[in-house]
Amino acid sequence: MRALVHRRGAWGGQPCSTTLAATRGASLTVGHSGNPDYTGLAGSPSPARRFALVALIVLVFVGAGIGSACAQVGDAAAGKLVYERKCALCHGEKGDGKGPAAELLVPKPRDFTTGVYKIRTTANKVPTDRDLFRVIADGMPGTSMPSWAVLPEKDRWNLVAHLKTLAPDTFKEAPKKLELPKEVASSPESIRRGKEMYEAIECNKCHGTDGRADGPSRPELKDDWGNPIAPANLTMPWRFRGGSAPVDVATRLANGVLGTPMPSFIDSVEKPEDVWHLANYILSLAPRTLTYGTLVSVTAVSDAIPDDPDAAFWKAIAPNHIALLGQVIVDPRNFNPSIDRVSVRAVYHDKEIAFHLTWDDPTQSVEDAAKKTYADAISLQFPPQLGPGPERPYFLMGDASDGVYLLRWQNGKGVTEATANGPTKIAPLAGSEATGKAVYANGQYRLVIKRPLASKHPDRLTFQPAVFTPVAFQAWDGGAGETGTKMSLTSWYYLRLEEPQSNRRFVVPPVVAILTFAALLLVVRVANRRA
Amino acid sequence: MRRALGALMAAALVAGVALFVHRPGPVDAQAGGAVEVTVTYMGAPVVEKLKVNKDTQKCGTEAVIEKVVVGGNKGLANAVVSVPSAKGAPKAMKATVDQHGCKFVPHVVAMTPGEIEVKNSDDILHNIHTYSTVNPSINKAQPKFKKVMTEKLEKPEFVKLTCDVHSWMLGWVAVRGRSRSRRARWRRSGSR
Secondary structure (H helix, E strand, C coil): CCCHHHHHHHCCCCHHHHHHHHHHHHHHHHCCCCCCCHCCCCCCCHHHHHHHHHHHHHHHHHHHHHHHCCCCCHHHHHHHHHHHHHCCCHHHHCCCCCCCCHCCCCCCCHHHHHCCCCCCCCCCCCCHHCCCHHHHCCCHHHCCCCCCCCCCCHHHHHHHHHHHCCCCCHHHHCHHHHHHCCCCCHHHHHHHHHHHHHHHHHHHHHCCCCCCCCCHHHHEECCCCEEEECCCCCCCCCHCCCCHHHHHHHHHHCCCCCCCCCCEECCCCCCCCHHHHHHHHHHHHHHHHHHCCEEEEEECCCCCCCCCCHHHHHHCCEEEEEEECCCCCCCCCCCCCCCEEEEEEEEEEECEEEEEEEECCCCCCCCCCCEEECCCCEEEEECCCCCCCCCCCCCCCCCCCCCEEEEECCCCCCCEEEEECCCEEECCCCCCCCEEECCCCCCCEEEEEEEEEECCCCCCCCCCCEEEEEEEEECCCHHHHCCCCCCCCCEEEEEEEECCCHHHHHHHHHHHHHHHHHHHHHHHHHHHHHC | HHHHHHHHHHHHCCCCCCCCEEECCCCCCCCCCCCCCCCCCCCCCCCEEEEEECCCHCCCEEEEEEEECCCCCCCECCCCEEECCCCCCCCCCCEEEEEEECCCEEEEEECEEEEEEEEEECCCEEEEEEECCCCCCCCEECCCCCEEEEEEEECCCEEEECCCCCCCCCCCEEECCCCCHHHHHCCCCCCC
16 A cells, blocks of 8 residues: 555656545555554555545545646745745745845846746736746746756745745736637648738847847847846747747737737737747747757868858858856856757868867857957867867866967857967967958857868868867857956767768679679689580 | 926816816816816936837837827826816726827727727737736737727726737726725826
8 A cells, every 4th residue: 555655656747636635544544554454455455445445546546647737735834945045046035036046047037026927828927827837847847947857746836836926916816728720730821921911020030030039129128027038049949938839939929028028919810820820930940950969060061161051062062069158167157058959061172181170159249348259259168279188278278387279260250270278378389370250130249160180280170081180169148248267168079070972892703792792603604505 | 296296287186177177178078177187297208119010000219108298388298187086977088099100099098988999090019918906917919900909998098008019018097986095196197
């Protein structure tokens, strides 16, 4: 019986409010199994006991089955205790969003006393208990709010009950269910209609033409408390605050995101089902597959390498997606990095190596003291020479004893080469051999950097085919105030110049096959002659 | 400035005899008469200007944010005058506000609790985002094809209107009814 109870726990099934009392009663019965009355249970149970046992099993199963699907009533007092331990650091003891960590966070932690919740499945201001539960359980992607699935489910429901006591006026009203039109599955037609609607209702004003959060209204946007707020980059659904299932996106479109500039669109599309077409279109903007790599393959080519980042040549080469994180080791640190991914395509031939980099940046910016912006920049970092062992310089631009070699691009300055002995000790290399060209369009940079394959200079790396060459990346969104040590970066990854594939692989196997066949025929003929 | 405005408006009220006046109008015999009020403002006008980076065909290249508009003879534009001590039911006033030329026209509108018509004459995307405390806040998109929307403001208060697409757009709706304290009435002046 204890095993049964454990299994119920393992399923994560908590009874919903209708079966709560009954199941609790059943659990109590189990708790009393040490009672002398129950010692004979396994032997010859009385009919009443047998009934109790059956009822218990049924209740446990029913409770477990229903539990995951329906909300339960939490205990606000118990929730307060959990809140004080787990939530108050950011959201503040009183729930006013003014915890000691709040000032470091973007976006700011929610002030629960206002009763304004971004993520709702309701048509009015009041979220359902499950809406609140879901944010606690799943967190809010793209923000500092983590998933609290580590807390027992009971604690999460208790937290929901506590949150509701912080804004009693809001929760006086009952949640009103948002009625979405019937779901439209994604299809090329639906996506086409969604694109049409995206243009008709001018989502681009904030979210940008290609959905990369670079719309003209971006710099003006403020939340209801006057804090600057960025529109969502629609090509990154993994950062959508309320989830990225079609129903989540359609719900955000239909009822808006409270407390932010994102308005409700359910009455503002041509036909109600357009919210589904829009959701399908928005989700089609994300890359279909996105596998992050740690090895950049450099493809051997025989043709000339084009300088133009938009040349068709580059589209034929598979990108290597590299994830970047904020630099949080050296002050000033970057807790909220703007750039979190760079896609790298790399090719070489016997004379040159070229890198094609693609990354999202919502603002094209140069150094401007008045606007507090800096030049957008990106750099590739290598050791100055390839050593025989696994030793590499310190990943954060080297240190005093071991420097690094940088291939950098800065908006307005172009491509340069440099050496560095730490993030604040960067020295340009004279007589740069590197060239490059960047284009910026619709919230995205595309850049080509070219350099001769070999160099006689001791601080410039000579690239060698078929050797694992350490490489790291750093990027700065100057429009977001990133400069110096405020950057996004990676640790050391590797790149490898793939050896040119010889045409012999298409010639040798068929020749061997033909020769073998000929030998076979010969053997057969000789054997026949002898016979 | 808010206090000064309040004092000015209170002075203007002394002359008030009608139930509810938005702007000087003809005498309405049935409602018991109307009142003409001139609100003067001794301070300087407050008008901010902003360079426009989008929709310049509709919005122009420079946005003018009218915070305090003062006429030649110190007349304060966009003032809302109400008479708290008046007896009887106020005459129902339905309000219309138009998002026109990337401005809320009129800048300040008065209404009795009920419906407000929000128009979009601009043929571009606007949204209507209200800041209120007793009325549920509204944030609805108004794309170019959505020429008219009808919204409800059912409780008396001063409601701020903004459009997030064009951050300079600012408007006010004075929802005035009965049984409100005088302090609440003058919490915000008609044109801040």
